[in-house]
Amino acid sequence: xxxxxxxxxxxxxxxxxxxxxxxxxxxxxxxxxxxxxxxxxxxxxxxxxxxxxxxxxxxxxxxxxxxxxxxxxxxxxxxxxxxxxxxxxxxxxxxxxxxxxxxxxxxxxxxxxxxxxxxxxxxxxxxxxxxxxxxxxxxxxxxxxxxxxxxxxxxxxxxxxxxxxxxxx
Numbered sequence: 001x002x003x004x005x006x007x008x009x010x011x012x013x014x015x016x017x018x019x020x021x022x023x024x025x026x027x028x029x030x031x032x033x034x035x036x037x038x039x040x041x042x043x044x045x046x047x048x049x050x051x052x053x054x055x056x057x058x059x060x061x062x063x064x065x066x067x068x069x070x071x072x073x074x075x076x077x078x079x080x081x082x083x084x085x086x087x088x089x090x091x092x093x094x095x096x097x098x099x100x101x102x103x104x105x106x107x108x109x110x111x112x113x114x115x116x117x118x119x120x121x122x123x124x125x126x127x128x129x130x131x132x133x134x135x136x137x138x139x140x141x142x143x144x145x146x147x148x149x150x151x152x153x154x155x156x157x158x159x160x161x162x163x164x165x166x167x168x169x
Contacts, residue, residue: 003017026078027057027075065081101147120144
């Protein structure tokens with residue numbers, strides 16, 4: 001089963017996703033996509049690490065999420081990806097966005113029985129950004145979120161720490 005958890009920055013989406021993951025049976029993997037580029041984000045990553053259960057295995061990746069997911073299916077009953085927006089940014093920066101997104105969508109189509117929880121920012125709710133690069137990223141992220149929501153059996157939007165059900169079934 002695939003579950004998508006969307007929300008704004010610091011909305012509580014990661015905490016909610018971890019609650020969903022805790023309900024899964026068997027060994028679980030946390031795939032982290034964020035890379036610290038400044039002191040503030042480094043501290044946010046440390047705080048996330050401290051809040052996770054110590055038995056939860058963590059894999060830090062850059063652009064190769066599709067390969068990591070295919071491998072994870074072989075060894076884990078549950079997987080969380082936190083978060084798609086950081087992964088998309090890494091792919092865009094590396095010049096492989098189109099290829100990796102297409103590959104990721106293929107992995108979702110053939111996912112199977114392993115519990116998969118995808119976390120992503122819902123970034124298109126505010127005013128349209130003035131810069132063309134930011135607009136292009138927001139549009140790509142919106143398309144990625146839409147694709148993930150289509151593949152998901154469940155989808156939630158977390159606002160102010162409250163999960164709202166978007167799709168169930």
